[in-house]
Amino acid sequence: MPLITVTDEVVGAPGGPAWTIEVFEETLPLAELIRRRVSLEIAESGADADPEERTRMTLDAFGRNAFVVLVDDHQVTDLDEKVRLHAGSRVTFLKLVPLVGG
Numbered sequence: 485m486p487l488i489t490v491t492d493e494v495v496g497a498p499g500g501p502a503w504t505i506e507v508f509e510e511t512l513p514l515a516e517l518i519r520r521r522v523s524l525e526i527a528e529s530g531a532d533a534d535p536e537e538r539t540r541m542t543l544d545a546f547g548r549n550a551f552v553v554l555v556d557d558h559q560v561t562d563l564d565e566k567v568r569l570h571a572g573s574r575v576t577f578l579k580l581v582p583l584v585g586g
Contacts, residue, residue, distance in 0.1 A: 486571035490521055494579045503528075507569050514553060515563040517575065518542055551579045 488507055492500035503524055512520075522539045543563065545551060553560045554576040555567050567575075 486569060486573070488569055488571075488573040488575060490524070490575045490577070492577050492579070495581050509569070511566040511568050513563065514560045514565050514567055515543060517567055518546065518553070518563075521575075521577065549580065551577055553577055 486507055487504050489502055490505055491502040494500065505520065505524065519535075519539045522542050523535050526533050526535055526538060546553070546563065554574075555569070556573055560567055569575075
């Protein structure tokens, strides 16, 4: 059961939190990886949030290019794309910031 590292980053800002997640599969669709990331954040924060609704909102944001997902420095662009994971994989959720006036 490999352990992977998941981080949040914002372009031009210091790195955000990092989590270690145990995965049982060698490949996962990106949408499932995002769902797990959202569930982890909700569980850790203790927030009273609906995981399904938060996941839907996050998948929507991905579709609007509000953030990109990098797996071992490779950008994954499709929610159905199978992401290959191995022990030590690093998954980065990189929030994009619009240009001023853009």
